[in-house]
Structure formats: structure tokens, C-alpha cells
Amino acid sequence: MKYVDEFRDPARVRRVLDALWRETTRPWTVMEICGGQTHTIARFGIEDLVPPALTLVHGPGCPVCVTPLETIEAACRIAALPGVILCAFGDMLRVPGLDGDLLAARARGADVRVVTSPVDAVRLAAATPDREVVFYGVGFETTAPATATAALLARRLGLRNFSLLVAHVRVPPAMEMLLADPENRVQAFLAAGHVCTVEGLRDYPALAARFRVPIVVTGFEPLDLLLGLLAAVRQLSAGRHVVENPYDRVVAPDGNPTARAAVDAVYEVADRPWRGLGVVPRGGLALRSAYADLDARRRFPVDVGAVAEPAACRAADVLRGLIKPVACPEFGRACTPDHPLGAPMVSTEGACAAWFQHRRHREAPR
Amino acid sequence: MSECPLPFSDYDRVVLAHGGGGRVMLRLIEDLFVRAFADPALALAHDGAFLRLAGPVAMTTDAFTVKPLFFPGGDIGRLAVSGTVNDLAMCGARPHALAVSFVLEEGLPLVELERIVASMAATAREVGARIVTGDTKVVERGKGDGVFVTTTGVGEVVAPEAPRPSRVRPGDAILVSGPVGEHGVAVMAARERLEVDLASDAAPVVADVLALFAAGVDVRCLRDPTRGGFASVLNEIARTAGVGARVTETAVPVRPEVADVCELLGLDPLYVACEGRFVAFVAPGDADRALAVLRARGGAPARVGEVVAGPPGVVVLEGPLGGERVLDLLSGEQLPRIC
Structure with a gap:
């Protein structure tokens, strides 16, 4: 290719x-x-x-890894509500909340669907006016334009049964x-x-x-x-410290103004908790008040309560680059891709899961 | 049957009565199944079939569900027969007879069922297997995905020593009979309506396997890389046999169309299902002969790696750039990644 x-x-x-x-x-x-x-x-x-x-x-x-447990649990609970169709990107389905992941929620009767574009979720909402379609908007600046476009489209179509569960981070x-x-x-x-x-x-x-x-x-x-x-x-x-862009076949210095305009229209910068890091000031996006009616958390007020991360997990140190995954006492023991304790073991892109999958034969835990 | 459309029903779709035990069901059985599968055992219209088999017998069963029912290169019928005769071949057996169970969803167009049944009959004929008995149930609309098919097969073991994981030992060569991932990607593309020039590889591999035995190749173990694909099969065998495996990534044949779709969807072709391929573990001295046999039959096999002593159960993939990674079992199905 x-x-x-x-x-x-x-x-x-x-x-x-x-x-x-x-x-x-x-x-x-x-x-x-x-x-x-x-x-x-x-x-x-x-x-x-x-x-x-x-x-x-x-x-x-x-993005899968840093989505807070509280949001994941909220997604599972919203998905379980009668009449709701929860649409998500594929790899969010296997991220465990407090009581299993979205695949388990689906097995218990929730209608959870994988889409490759948020716009597909808007189309689904238009086609099923008697159902509430919620799109689980996870991702960095990369996927925010797509969910913003979905919000703009839903507004243009006048859909009242589409909403966003926003977990975008910056x-x-x-x-x-x-x-x-x-x-x-x-x-x-x-x-x-x-x-x-x-x-x-x-x-x-x-x-x-x-x-x-x-x-x-x-x-x-x-x-x-x-x-x-x-x-x-x-x-x-050379003792230099500047911004360089060897990826200029894709990245223009000014980025993609059209995509940014869509994001700016729908979202505003907000403080947001990152799993493993805590609250990052200005570290996320929230729906602007003009789009608050599309906020799934307002439409479906599920109360998840306080959610604590497992204490033994050293995800925060891994995410900050202070330790390698194998240095965590739970790595490969209580914490595996099938039973992740912390953020970086959750997705194959997470540092711990990548290490577990690909480097175990080299550096076994202790 | 095409000259006489729908001889077996006054309905054009499956109705609950097709599984109800009465006249409507009898007509479906007699006019569709008995006619298409054309076997004297079925014609007896008894509760089961009588078979005469010699020597050790292998037996296997498999249930099939696929969406869409028809896809480029095949359909659920071809899949259901290929899957079971291939599993028999993996046991070193020549398929002899199949039993077929259908769970039909109310509302399935009967022309579709007719096509599926014709495809099953044709696929079974390809390998000389008989379809000797069966069953039909109908579930209410919404309770099934059109049709589920279960096939159970028996066959006579023709291999001098039945291939199985316990015969695998360090040094054995690992071969794959052709490019991997085509079935999974073709079905995915059909489901997502992606325009890709690609057909499923769904087909019996029986003749290829029997040719290896006929040529005297010491086949230690065979496995068809269906669900979970090539990578999962290697893991299963390595675990069961208590050995390790080393595979050269660039040696594993993947068609460019498969690689491209996987790249776009964020999937790894080594984990995508095949339905007409097999992985063979053969004695190191027999690898070249095995490849020659498969090539002479028109295949595009490749030697992709070897069995090593350990670490047991671990499959290591040598990448194109010289780096290595563990080719692990996935926790479930592959899911498209966010970005």
C-alpha cells in the first residue's frame, strides 16, 4: 500500500x-x-x-487507556437503559467498568454497536426515531472533529434522539x-x-x-x-530544543483548520481527569452550552459515585515514564490484558499491554 | 432444481410449519433435502443412517453462523461442509459421511435455503463425502440469523500415524498451505460494503492433505486456521505440545488486498480467519517434499517457521526489520482500533 x-x-x-x-x-x-x-x-x-x-x-x-473508570462505568450503565443504543469505536467494548465491559453489558441485553464513524451513529438515530442513540466519544484531538461533525449533523437534521458521551482529551x-x-x-x-x-x-x-x-x-x-x-x-x-516536523507529508504547520472549526463550534476546552494521571488542567473537551442538549450525561443522569483505581497498580508511574511496565509488582500477575488493573493494560496500545503482548519472552516479570 | 422453482413449498419463505412435524415439513425434507443431497441413506427416511466404516474412525462437529449468508467466494453452506470435512482431514481422515442440522429463522426466503443446500451438496460431492442424515428446526423471526447450520462428520483415518499436537517436536518445519486471512476479510468487506477485489478461500482442503500422506510426508500435526487465524492456531499447538515456535513474518503469505483492508481497519491479518487453508507441522527433512506436493496441486504454500524447545507455549514472530515480538493469543475477537 x-x-x-x-x-x-x-x-x-x-x-x-x-x-x-x-x-x-x-x-x-x-x-x-x-x-x-x-x-x-x-x-x-x-x-x-x-x-x-x-x-x-x-x-x-x-485514549482507551486514559478514559476514566467513572466514564466507562457510566457508558455501561447508559447502555443498559431501556431504549438506548450505545455506539462506540471497537476497542472501547472490552474496557472493563466496575461490573464487566460493554460486551458483558450487551450479553445482559444492552444494545451496543461498533461503528467506524460517529456519523454512522447519527444515521442510525435518523433511521430509528423511537430509540435513543448515544455515541461514546472517546479519543484525542484526532477523533474530536469526527464527533463534532456528528453533533453538527444531528443538529442540522433536527434529531432529538442522538447524544454524545464525551470523553475527549487534549x-x-x-x-x-x-x-x-x-x-x-x-x-x-x-x-x-x-x-x-x-x-x-x-x-x-x-x-x-x-x-x-x-x-x-x-x-x-x-x-x-x-x-x-x-x-x-x-x-x-547538539543541545537544541525546538519543534521539528519530519512527518510533514501529513502534518501541515497549521493543521486542519476545517476540522478545528468543527471542534471549536461544538466543544470548549475543559479540565478533565485522565486515568492514571488525575485531573489535567485544560486536558479535555466539553460540549459548549449551545450543545448541552446533546450531552448524554445530562440526558441520562446515571450516578456512578466515587470510583477508586486498584491501589497496587502503578499505572501512574508507567504513564509518566518513571518505571517500565515489568517493574510493577502486579504486571503479568494480577494484571493482564484479560484482567487489567490499570489504564495501560487496557488496550493493545497501552504501554503495559504492548509490553505484555510483545516483549514477555525477553523480560519476564522478575 | 432451477427449472422447477420452489417445488417443495407453497410458501416462498420459511414458516414455523416447516419445522412443525407435519406435511409442510415433510415436503421440505423430501423435495429439498433428500433430493439435493441424493443419498440412499436419506432416501430411507429413517431416524438415522447406517454406515460401514473400516479401521480407526475420526469424528468432528462444528456449528456455523455467518453474516451475510452469501459472500464473495462462498456461502454458509459451503462453509459448513468445508469446515467439517477439513477438520476430518486435520485428523488425517478421509471424510466419509456428514450429518446436517439446520436451525432456520422464520422468514428466511426459501430460494436462499435452496441455494445454501445446493452449495452444501456440491461441496460434499467435491470430496466424495455423503450427507446421510439431518434435522430441521424453525425458530421465530428475530430469534436466529437467517440460518444456523451444524455439520457432524465421520471419516476413516488414512494417515499411518494420526497427526496430533503430541507428535510435534523441536525442529519440525511449520508450513502454511496458502495466503492467510482471505475468508475473514472477504466477509468483513461484504458486511461493511467495502469494495475489495477479494473472495473467501472457503473450500475443502481434503485432497491436498491426502496428497501429503500419499507422498509419504511425515505430517506431525495439522490444524486449519479458522477462528483466530494463523496466530491462534500456532499458539494452540505450541501450548498443547509444550513447545515454542519461531515464525518469520515476511514468510507468511498475505495477499496485498488482505493486508490493505487490515491496515485500514487496524487489524492483524495473522489473526483473521481462513476457511480453506491449513497449517502443517512436518518432519524437517520432509518440508521441501511437502511444499512440492502442494505446489504441484496448484497451491501457493510457504515454509514459515520452525518448532523450538521453548519457552513452551510461546510463539515468537521475527519481524521484517529484525525486531521480534510475541504472537500472543488474543483475549477475544479482534476489534477495530480507535485511531
Whole structure:
């Protein structure tokens, strides 16, 4: 497939790896932000290929993982209400709430459907006026334009039976929170390419300057990851800390203004809890008051109450890059992809699950 | 049957009476099933069939449900017969006879049932298997997905030593009989109405397997990578046999159309179902001969890896760039990823 094959080409990968080995002369710690990047690193065994002095830390950029338990539980309860059809992206179905996941809710009689676009949920609402269709809007800046478009379309069609359970999060405030942490060990970031496709680069120069940290906009193919790492290492070696964009075949400096306009029309920036990190100031999106009638939490007031994360889980340390997943006492024991205790074990893009699936044969827990 | 449309019913759709034990049901059985499957045992109209089998016998059963019922390259009928005769072949057996059970949903167009039954008869004929007995039930509209088919088969074991996981040992070569993932992707594409030039691989593999035995290949174990695909099958065998496996990712044949659809949907083709392929564990010295036999029969097999001593139950995939990962069992079905 064009734009895929050439970025997995072994000869090109080898050339970039050679440069990376040549130019990594000191130990560096680099965090890839996005779960899609973590997935690529695990899938292609990239940690086996890079110089040992280069430590890759998997960031919090897996939307499935950082969606709070409280929201997941609310989704399960809303799905169970009579007359409701809950539509979601596929990988949200297996995320456990307090009493099982959405697949279990479906088995108990809830109508839960997988869609690949939020607009499909709007179409479903138009086709089933006697049912309440709720779209479970999870994701970063990447998926927010799609759910915003769905909201705009529902409004234009005058649908009264469509609503959004919004759990959108924003990446740059979480990066800021990680960098401001006194325990932070991340020296450079691979920024999430898809997020930048929408948002452009505007949030990053201030972060790079304030925390003196290189930020390299990075894509999702193996060659993209390695080019991102090489750019980061070159900046670190030279003592530079600027925003670079080797993923410019996809990311324009100004992002996608049309997509952003849709997001701005429907959502406003809000403080939001991230699973594993706590409340991130300005770390999420909420429906504007003009769209409050589309808010599933208002339409279906389910009271989940206070929800605590399992105490033994060290997800917060993993998400901040302080420990590798295997260093957690529960990793591979009480906590597995079938029974995740914490956020990063939940989706295959989460740091713990990626580690569990792909690297267990190398580094067994203790 | 096409020259005489719907001879077996005054209805054009399945009604509850088709399972009710009366005249309507009898006509369905006599005019559709008995006629299409054309077997003397069925013609006896008895409660079961009498068979004469020699030597060790293998037996298997499988239930089939698929949406849509008809897809490029096949239908639920072809799937139901292929699945069971292939499971017999995986046991080193030549399929002899099948029993077929239908659960029909009220409202299923009878022309569709007729097509499914004709497809089953044709697929069974391909491998010389008889359909000797069966059953029909009808459920109310909304209580089934059109039709569920269960097939049970028996066959005579022809392999000198029946292939099974306990015969697998370190050093064995791992072969796959052709490109993987085509059935799963074709069905998914049909369901999502994606335009892809791709047909399901649903087909019996019996003749290919029997050819391996005829050529004297020491086949240690066979498994058809249906649900869970190639990756899950390797995991199952590695666990059961208490061995490890190493697989070279680039050696596993995947058609570009399959790779592209999987890329778009965020799926891994190594976990996508095949319905006309098998994975063979063969003695290392016999691998080339096995490949030659399958190629001579028009197949596109590949040697994809080898069995290693350990760690037991772990399948390691060597990636195209030299990195490695564990090819694990999935916790359930693959689900499309968010981004």
C-alpha cells in the first residue's frame, strides 16, 4: 500500500538505524506520546533495534487507556437503559467498568454497536426515531472533529434522539503536566502525528522553549518512528530544543483548520481527569452550552459515585515514564490484558499491554 | 432444481410449519433435502443412517453462523461442509459421511435455503463425502440469523500415524498451505460494503492433505486456521505440545488486498480467519517434499517457521526489520482500533 510500504522498507530502516547508532553517543530518554506509536514500536520490535543507550518511554497517548473508570462505568450503565443504543469505536467494548465491559453489558441485553464513524451513529438515530442513540466519544484531538461533525449533523437534521458521551482529551496539557513533574525523566518527545494533523504545531514551541525539550512530530510507520528518534537524538546531542516536523507529508504547520472549526463550534476546552494521571488542567473537551442538549450525561443522569483505581497498580508511574511496565509488582500477575488493573493494560496500545503482548519472552516479570 | 422453482413449498419463505412435524415439513425434507443431497441413506427416511466404516474412525462437529449468508467466494453452506470435512482431514481422515442440522429463522426466503443446500451438496460431492442424515428446526423471526447450520462428520483415518499436537517436536518445519486471512476479510468487506477485489478461500482442503500422506510426508500435526487465524492456531499447538515456535513474518503469505483492508481497519491479518487453508507441522527433512506436493496441486504454500524447545507455549514472530515480538493469543475477537 502506498505511503505504508515505503515506510516499512528494510533497507531505508537500516540506513536510519545506522545513523541512530552512530549518533547516539550518550544515554537519552525519549517518550513517544501516542499509543499508535507504542503499537508500532511493539509490533516491529523497534526496542530491539535501537541503541541500548536510547531509552524509549511509552507515553499516556492511548485514549482507551486514559478514559476514566467513572466514564466507562457510566457508558455501561447508559447502555443498559431501556431504549438506548450505545455506539462506540471497537476497542472501547472490552474496557472493563466496575461490573464487566460493554460486551458483558450487551450479553445482559444492552444494545451496543461498533461503528467506524460517529456519523454512522447519527444515521442510525435518523433511521430509528423511537430509540435513543448515544455515541461514546472517546479519543484525542484526532477523533474530536469526527464527533463534532456528528453533533453538527444531528443538529442540522433536527434529531432529538442522538447524544454524545464525551470523553475527549487534549495532548499538549498532559505533556506540560509530565514535564512540570519534578520526577520527570523525559528528555525529548515524539509528538503524536495524528493529533498534529488536526491541531498543527502551534501548541509546541512554548513547551519546547519553557522546558528545554526537543519535540519532534512523528508518524506511525517504523521509518517514521526512527526518523523521529534520530531528529530527537540530533537535537539532544547538539543541545537544541525546538519543534521539528519530519512527518510533514501529513502534518501541515497549521493543521486542519476545517476540522478545528468543527471542534471549536461544538466543544470548549475543559479540565478533565485522565486515568492514571488525575485531573489535567485544560486536558479535555466539553460540549459548549449551545450543545448541552446533546450531552448524554445530562440526558441520562446515571450516578456512578466515587470510583477508586486498584491501589497496587502503578499505572501512574508507567504513564509518566518513571518505571517500565515489568517493574510493577502486579504486571503479568494480577494484571493482564484479560484482567487489567490499570489504564495501560487496557488496550493493545497501552504501554503495559504492548509490553505484555510483545516483549514477555525477553523480560519476564522478575 | 432451477427449472422447477420452489417445488417443495407453497410458501416462498420459511414458516414455523416447516419445522412443525407435519406435511409442510415433510415436503421440505423430501423435495429439498433428500433430493439435493441424493443419498440412499436419506432416501430411507429413517431416524438415522447406517454406515460401514473400516479401521480407526475420526469424528468432528462444528456449528456455523455467518453474516451475510452469501459472500464473495462462498456461502454458509459451503462453509459448513468445508469446515467439517477439513477438520476430518486435520485428523488425517478421509471424510466419509456428514450429518446436517439446520436451525432456520422464520422468514428466511426459501430460494436462499435452496441455494445454501445446493452449495452444501456440491461441496460434499467435491470430496466424495455423503450427507446421510439431518434435522430441521424453525425458530421465530428475530430469534436466529437467517440460518444456523451444524455439520457432524465421520471419516476413516488414512494417515499411518494420526497427526496430533503430541507428535510435534523441536525442529519440525511449520508450513502454511496458502495466503492467510482471505475468508475473514472477504466477509468483513461484504458486511461493511467495502469494495475489495477479494473472495473467501472457503473450500475443502481434503485432497491436498491426502496428497501429503500419499507422498509419504511425515505430517506431525495439522490444524486449519479458522477462528483466530494463523496466530491462534500456532499458539494452540505450541501450548498443547509444550513447545515454542519461531515464525518469520515476511514468510507468511498475505495477499496485498488482505493486508490493505487490515491496515485500514487496524487489524492483524495473522489473526483473521481462513476457511480453506491449513497449517502443517512436518518432519524437517520432509518440508521441501511437502511444499512440492502442494505446489504441484496448484497451491501457493510457504515454509514459515520452525518448532523450538521453548519457552513452551510461546510463539515468537521475527519481524521484517529484525525486531521480534510475541504472537500472543488474543483475549477475544479482534476489534477495530480507535485511531
